[in-house]
Amino acid sequence: MDRIQEIVDFWFLPESDENYGKQREVWFKKNPDFDAEVRGKFLEDFEKAEAGELLHWSESARGSLALILLFDQFTRNMFRDSPRAFAADGKAREIARHMLSCGFYDELNTVEKQFAALPFEHSEDMDDQKLSVKLFEELGSGEALDYAQRHLEIIERFGRFPHRNEQLGRESTKEEEAFLKTPNSSF
Known part of the structure; x- marks a missing residue:
């Protein structure tokens, strides 16, 4: 499985999971264990994305969604209660605007669209x-x-x-x- 799919599956669960496409309690609740899990699994991906090494991911709907998750959601878990939690918000908005302008947003399901729209809500x-x-x-x-x-x-x-x-x-x-x-x- 590629990293894009691993990121998307981690957040939304795999399509084969009975809870796929449903809201998850861990998304908007402070949970130190979940924060540590996100940091342990995805800090390296975030650092690569932040450095511009994963910009090619923005060439697909799934890759763009994974970048938004890294920049807008995972940062809030990995860097909770620090300025770094919000430091990549601008990058998330850039990717979200890109998704809207090229039609990738329309390829997402409803729950995924919510997360693609959140960078604007966080602005x-x-x-x-x-x-x-x-x-x-x-x-x-x-x-x-x-x-x-x-x-x-x-x-x-x-x-x-x-x-x-x-x-x-x-x-x-x-x-x-x-x-x-x-x-x-x-x-």
Whole structure:
């Protein structure tokens, strides 16, 4: 099995698995064991991708999806609670834009499309946020759309994600500090 398929199968499970195509609990939950597993299995792939050695993967839908997973999802597991968790977000957005412009996005199933759209939801840029909401509206998942809209509202209000301030060494405003004390203020 090639590395692209190993990355995609690790995240979404193999097509032969009964849970393939379904949401997985490990995706959005803090789990040190899962973080360590991601780091152990995929840190070398991420470092190669970050260095530009895997750019040829972007020549296919599956390869582009694997790059997005490395840059946008695996970083959040491998480098949790550090600035490096967000350092490759721009690369993920570049690949996601590429997928949209060349039609690769349309080759994905619904769950895969959610992850191809997440780099826009993770962005602190308003245009990216609007694109995220549009993509999630098209996917028709109420829960995923709710998250996209909540991300957009935070960017509209603050121009950034206050829950990242500490990790990124940014000083929070009084309004952000008050916001961070409310339920569902971070993701």
